[in-house]
Amino acid sequence: xxxxxxxxxxxxxxxxxxxxxxxxxxxxxxxxxxxxxxxxxxxxxxxxxxxxxxxxxxxxxxxxxxxxxxxxxxxxxxxxxxxxxxxxxxxxxxxxxxxxxxxxxxxxxxxxxxxxxxxxxxxxxxxxxxxxxxxxxxxxxxxxxxxxxxxxxxxxxxxxxxxxxxxxxxxxxxxxxxxxxxxxxxxxxxxxxxxxxxxxxxxxxxxxxxxxxxxxxxxxxxxxxxxxxxxxxxxxxxxxxxxxxxxxxxxxxxxxxxxxxxxxxxxxxxxxxxxxxxxxxxxxxxxxxxxxxxxxxxxxxxxxxxxxxxxxxxxxxxxxxxxxxxxxxxxxxxxxxxxxxxxxxxxxxxxxxxxxxxxxxxxxxxxxxxxxxxxxxxxxxxxxxxxxxxxxxxxxxxxxxxxxxx
Amino acid sequence: xxxxxxxxxxxxxxxxxxxxxxxxxxxxxxxxxxxxxxxxxxxxxxxxxxxxxxxxxxxxxxxxxxxxxxxxxxxxxxxxxxxxxxxxxxxxxxxxxxxxxxxxxxxxxxxxxxxxxxxxxxxxxxxxxxxxxxxxxxxxxxxxxxxxxxxxxxxxxxxxxxxxxxxxxxxxxxxxxxxxxxxxxxxxxxxxxxxxxxxxxxxxxxxxxxxxxxxxxxxxxxxxxxxxxxxxxxxxxxxxxxxxxxxxxxxxxxxxxxxxxxxxxxxxxxxxxxxxxxxxxxxxxxxxxxxxxxxxxxxxxxxxxxxxxxxxxxxxxxxxxxxxxxxxxxxxxxxxxxxxxxxxxxxxxxxxxxxxxxxxxxxxxxxxxxxxxxxxxxxxx
Numbered sequence: 011x012x013x014x015x016x017x018x019x020x021x022x023x024x025x026x027x028x029x030x031x032x033x034x035x036x037x038x039x040x041x042x043x044x045x046x047x048x049x050x051x052x053x054x055x056x057x058x059x060x061x062x063x064x065x066x067x068x069x070x071x072x073x074x075x076x077x078x079x080x081x082x083x084x085x086x087x088x089x090x091x092x093x094x095x096x097x098x099x100x101x102x103x104x105x106x107x108x109x110x111x112x113x114x115x116x117x118x119x120x121x122x123x124x125x126x127x128x129x130x131x132x133x134x135x136x137x138x139x140x141x142x143x144x145x146x147x148x149x150x151x152x153x154x155x156x157x158x159x160x161x162x163x164x165x166x167x168x169x170x171x172x173x174x175x176x177x178x179x180x181x182x183x184x185x186x187x188x189x190x191x192x193x194x195x196x197x198x199x200x201x202x203x204x205x206x207x208x209x210x211x212x213x214x215x216x217x218x219x220x221x222x223x224x225x226x227x228x229x230x231x232x233x234x235x236x237x238x239x240x241x242x243x244x245x246x247x248x249x250x251x252x253x254x255x256x257x258x259x260x261x262x263x264x265x266x267x268x269x270x271x272x273x274x275x276x277x278x279x280x281x282x283x284x285x286x287x288x289x290x291x292x293x294x295x296x297x298x299x300x301x302x303x304x305x306x307x308x309x310x311x312x313x314x315x316x317x318x319x320x321x322x323x324x325x326x327x328x329x330x331x332x333x334x335x336x337x338x339x340x341x342x343x344x345x346x347x348x349x350x351x352x353x354x355x356x357x358x359x360x361x362x363x364x365x366x367x368x369x370x371x372x373x374x375x376x377x378x379x380x381x382x383x384x385x386x387x388x389x390x391x392x393x394x395x396x397x398x399x400x401x402x403x404x405x406x407x408x409x410x411x412x413x414x415x416x
Numbered sequence: 417x418x419x420x421x422x423x424x425x426x427x428x429x430x431x432x433x434x435x436x437x438x439x440x441x442x443x444x445x446x447x448x449x450x451x452x453x454x455x456x457x458x459x460x461x462x463x464x465x466x467x468x469x470x471x472x473x474x475x476x477x478x479x480x481x482x483x484x485x486x487x488x489x490x491x492x493x494x495x496x497x498x499x500x501x502x503x504x505x506x507x508x509x510x511x512x513x514x515x516x517x518x519x520x521x522x523x524x525x526x527x528x529x530x531x532x533x534x535x536x537x538x539x540x541x542x543x544x545x546x547x548x549x550x551x552x553x554x555x556x557x558x559x560x561x562x563x564x565x566x567x568x569x570x571x572x573x574x575x576x577x578x579x580x581x582x583x584x585x586x587x588x589x590x591x592x593x594x595x596x597x598x599x600x601x602x603x604x605x606x607x608x609x610x611x612x613x614x615x616x617x618x619x620x621x622x623x624x625x626x627x628x629x630x631x632x633x634x635x636x637x638x639x640x641x642x643x644x645x646x647x648x649x650x651x652x653x654x655x656x657x658x659x660x661x662x663x664x665x666x667x668x669x670x671x672x673x674x675x676x677x678x679x680x681x682x683x684x685x686x687x688x689x690x691x692x693x694x695x696x697x698x699x700x701x702x703x704x705x706x707x708x709x710x711x712x713x714x715x716x717x718x719x720x721x722x723x724x725x726x727x728x729x730x731x732x733x734x735x736x737x738x739x740x741x742x743x744x745x746x747x748x749x750x751x752x753x754x755x756x757x758x759x760x761x762x763x764x765x766x767x768x769x770x771x772x773x774x775x776x777x778x779x780x781x782x783x784x785x786x787x788x789x790x791x792x793x794x795x796x797x
Binding site for chain 1: 567568569571572574575576577578579581582583584718719720721722749750761763776778792794795
């Protein structure tokens, strides 16, 4: 029945076809589909051709639109959005343009594909600014050659390389996220967590549903546990063989990439090292502002280290927030113990190595610092991996939470 | 059917409006003389006879006469075109394709053979080839209305298939083939074009000739939707819906009709059935009833990669038989039933004499007859 309707439409529109054909050669792209600046190219050629095809269709350059989409479909016949765009191009050629199959298909089935088109087009129109730095990646440690940064509002995963601690844009991919959005709280809520995680494993023998491999990440981390967040099994993984890509909001909370993108991403993943920072929307800062942010934090951090070495416990404790929760939970007792320990020493040296800093996504004014602490003193020395959460309180950075990772 | 109407219109027009027919015939003859040289010499009587017989539906004798004519004039486009038509009606599609194919090679400037080739390809369901042939017909004669209409049909059919694929509805093989309009008269396009040029737009109402003309006032309209139809572009607030140019008739068409109708068993009922199926699955597992347990899996259950159904069943059987006792509790966290499909999230607590584990699982079930069977089972939530 639908077929008949499409055909009837085509007949009605047949007289227009002559004109549509003549137009296609000369019509120019609509102004609104011109990208804002010249951003980095798409890493994925399939996606690049899809986007060009949509832009051409919008500009009534039907022949070129069809060429592009045929190229896409020759490479990825299971790319559902590309099939949809092809349908639209053909309807335009039949003399009856249709925007996203409207009225040809049920709206509820189309909405996810329209969302995907929007997300992919947005990457073209509003490309990531490569000369600016993401606010969240404040410093990468030596043993973190790359960091992955997820922007849930744009359905995008960015790869940043570690240039002596400073992030440098490498590439980015389209991703699908939890069916019910972000801010995972509970098991089974089908949401994607917001926070700073690490890739903890690589699984190669997974069911077809997950694509060729999967990278589980460290949700829930210590920050999530402090906030009572539960659940498990958040992975970066691929798509089932039947589908090249999934709509932006479709997973059970996992971060899902097309299988060819997952293969590209794998080059940058180092199990138990690569940070995965998932935030609602990446904020880019120009280099100077970004450096000022980092300096301001590092000054506070170094103040804490020096004041600890000074054995002036009052100054040392002034770096801890009044909301600081020690692992035992009893703040006065913890402070008293610190005083006692420090008093029994004639000297303290605190060395810091492999410091990584992340402006914590989803929590305002929080920095997560992870580092190797080389502690030496007159009567005790140890080497631990420590994690601190710092909070900005009235212009001052103070420690909110502290724990030994290993 | 479509072609009958079109063909009739064309035929009556050519014969009733005798002035015009004569004019057109004159043009065709002159044109043909250039193309085919001495084609209108003596054997032409055979061709006329063949055409007459064909018009009367006497296919066999028509073919005989035509073959006789073609012996004398093997290259003649009229004779070959007629042969193609006869073979088409005799349902000798492959042979007819060869005839029209040959004509397109020898006379690439004639649009009619391309059109008819396209009709034959379409009748075989070969729409990509039909599309290319029609595009060539239009390339040689941009105002060829029949080819445009046929091409519109092909595009719409291909679009419909692409849309089906977008939603992964695979029903291409079951739908009827598109029927396009066959052209029965070589030089139909030329005749019409000449007539339109020499006579002007005046007396042509009621025929299909003015299609090319009628299109002229339309450009503004045709352009509007392709440039202005909202794509889901930059601004996400607005939905991509507006289509100024869609006709009332199409908009009004009921849309649900094609939306893969899913039999809605009453919601509560289906939910209860699904819950019962999951409970029964856990019970069979707990009872170490391997046969009963495996019976809950659909024949096309999605197996772990690299394994066969047999190997998987064997492994399941071993794991179920090995422990002395098993207790599986499946607590449903959420269940969504959509027609014959259900997605159920469970909290699974497994306890045997050697192992205790808790996990969240997602089961995808499909209704098969009266039973809900597991199609996919995966860990996670």
